[in-house]
Amino acid sequence: MPKSDTHMTMRVVNHIRTLIESGGLQPGDQIPPEREFAQKLRISRASLRTGIGYLAAMGVMDVRHGVGTFVADGPPELGKSSLSLLGALHGFQSWQMFEARRILESELAALAAERGREQHFTSMSEEVAEMYATVNDPIEYLIHDVRFHRVIAQASGNPILAALMETITSALYDERRKTAERSRDLKESADLHREIFRAIRSRNASEARAVMERHLTMAQSAQDLEISAQAPPPNGRPAKKVRRSAGEA
Amino acid sequence: MPKSDTHMTMRVVNHIRTLIESGGLQPGDQIPPEREFAQKLRISRASLRTGIGYLAAMGVMDVRHGVGTFVADGPPELGKSSLSLLGALHGFQSWQMFEARRILESELAALAAERGREQHFTSMSEEVAEMYATVNDPIEYLIHDVRFHRVIAQASGNPILAALMETITSALYDERRKTAERSRDLKESADLHREIFRAIRSRNASEARAVMERHLTMAQSAQDLEISAQAPPPNGRPAKKVRRSAGEA
DNA sequence: TGTGCTACAGAGGTCCGACCACTAGAATAC
DNA sequence: GTATTCTAGTGGTCGGACCTCTGTAGCACA
Numbered sequence: 001m002p003k004s005d006t007h008m009t010m011r012v013v014n015h016i017r018t019l020i021e022s023g024g025l026q027p028g029d030q031i032p033p034e035r036e037f038a039q040k041l042r043i044s045r046a047s048l049r050t051g052i053g054y055l056a057a058m059g060v061m062d063v064r065h066g067v068g069t070f071v072a073d074g075p076p077e078l079g080k081s082s083l084s085l086l087g088a089l090h091g092f093q094s095w096q097m098f099e100a101r102r103i104l105e106s107e108l109a110a111l112a113a114e115r116g117r118e119q120h121f122t123s124m125s126e127e128v129a130e131m132y133a134t135v136n137d138p139i140e141y142l143i144h145d146v147r148f149h150r151v152i153a154q155a156s157g158n159p160i161l162a163a164l165m166e167t168i169t170s171a172l173y174d175e176r177r178k179t180a181e182r183s184r185d186l187k188e189s190a191d192l193h194r195e196i197f198r199a200i201r202s203r204n205a206s207e208a209r210a211v212m213e214r215h216l217t218m219a220q221s222a223q224d225l226e227i228s229a230q231a232p233p234p235n236g237r238p239a240k241k242v243r244r245s246a247g248e249a
Numbered sequence: 250m251p252k253s254d255t256h257m258t259m260r261v262v263n264h265i266r267t268l269i270e271s272g273g274l275q276p277g278d279q280i281p282p283e284r285e286f287a288q289k290l291r292i293s294r295a296s297l298r299t300g301i302g303y304l305a306a307m308g309v310m311d312v313r314h315g316v317g318t319f320v321a322d323g324p325p326e327l328g329k330s331s332l333s334l335l336g337a338l339h340g341f342q343s344w345q346m347f348e349a350r351r352i353l354e355s356e357l358a359a360l361a362a363e364r365g366r367e368q369h370f371t372s373m374s375e376e377v378a379e380m381y382a383t384v385n386d387p388i389e390y391l392i393h394d395v396r397f398h399r400v401i402a403q404a405s406g407n408p409i410l411a412a413l414m415e416t417i418t419s420a421l422y423d424e425r426r427k428t429a430e431r432s433r434d435l436k437e438s439a440d441l442h443r444e445i446f447r448a449i450r451s452r453n454a455s456e457a458r459a460v461m462e463r464h465l466t467m468a469q470s471a472q473d474l475e476i477s478a479q480a481p482p483p484n485g486r487p488a489k490k491v492r493r494s495a496g497e498a
Numbered sequence: 499t500g501t502g503c504t505a506c507a508g509a510g511g512t513c514c515g516a517c518c519a520c521t522a523g524a525a526t527a528c
Numbered sequence: 529g530t531a532t533t534c535t536a537g538t539g540g541t542c543g544g545a546c547c548t549c550t551g552t553a554g555c556a557c558a
Contacts, residue, residue: 009302013330013334017334017337020337020338021337027338027339046295049299050298050299050302053258053299053302053303053306054302054306055334057302057303057306057307057328058306058307058328058330058331058334058335059331059335060331060334060335060338071338072338076335076338076339078327078328078331078332078335078416079306079307079327079328079331081262081307082307082308082309082327082328082331083327083409083412085262085266085304085307085309086307086308086309086325086327086412087409088266088269088270089269089276089309089320089321089325090276090325090408090412092408092409096407096408096409096410097409099407099409099410100407100409100410100413103352103353103356103410104352107352158345158348158349159339159341159345160332160336160341160345160346160348160349160417161345161348161349161352163332163335163339164349164413167327168409
């Protein structure tokens, strides 16, 4: 990694970081135009762009062509495709993503049960209702599904865990939207979400954890079936170990 | 996020991604020099650099001035300072990082107990021995401490969770190395690590999880004490986040 | 009055070509 | 044999020209 006082990239990153820490730059704020900002920092526009690119890659900045550059808004999330890229590099398996998600979200649910506030419970309740209302519209259903889990993450009171979850789910999303679930699955799914909600609202941490785990385990096996059904192994890589070897208790 | 077929950045990213997925590019491999590679891809060197910067920011590439650009090697990790940056932006608290770490590592320890192999146990044992041997050298001790936890992550068989842990610990590292622990704390710490190791080797998942949780809880309160001791609370500001150093330079 | 199209200003995106800075290894001097 | 210097090759920075995209103000037309 580049040194802070030498490389232009880090100079830009640190400058913006300082602006953020001092409160001079808030989420959603727009930074000055590149030409102007570069002149103010006494560096070339190219270097400024490098630094901004670095921040954008990590989800801290949001660059919009023809409009401007803004401080990222919305739920904290690490680089959008970073996990997916790392996955390609290190050969992540699908079940590993599900496992990671299951662990994170189970704990998130437990924390939400302990720390959630009324406003969170209200949002959860609304999303559950919307899920029931859209069991025949998988696309719309998925939106509320995602939102429900996101509210839980918020209610957990730990934005770091929430960011990690967001990172994993967005990596998982690509595969997920391709396998549109069937309606009857959605009814079951909505029921489970309702159970999760109830456990959280009654502040029963261990049950929230357990139900969430059950939900995600089911979701995984459902998706595994879909995949193996509609796409026979498209093999090609020699060392492709077919998972599930060790420790499935 | 730029579109894949329009933006040069994504063209580069996708090209390299394809090379990695096809096996034509493995961790540690060097990519062609920028001038040459840019010509081969029919794009300008500047655009190529943008794409490489994007990949480097996410920890997929490793750019070394005067040497070359390589595919990242070593343990998978998301952008090195990404969490720290996001933290500055969203006001992450120190206890939240510890909590996230505690949850991740506890589960990691449990998984390691279920799936760890002999080779992992051997490495863990070695690191524990090194820890005992360096209880009087905090700097050296910390190295083995980190390695021990890294072996556990490997032994868990889930590189994604390992990567998340790596991301958190590297964000935590900055604060950590400043508060060099005292020797007698290190002796206790080593004892706890030995306990963790024994639980994992005896494949006792729940105990491994419990001991790891205890270890990290202790580490947290120890560090909290250090901090509050050497930096008296600047009273009166209840919800003010702990400022990071941000470099004196 | 309303609606649709056009022109334009301002922002980011791409390119070029020159030059700077760093690293490792080869060539040289001792 | 060892230490020093030189050098080829690689990434880093620059500035300035030009392209593309977006939102909007203004115009033409119904």
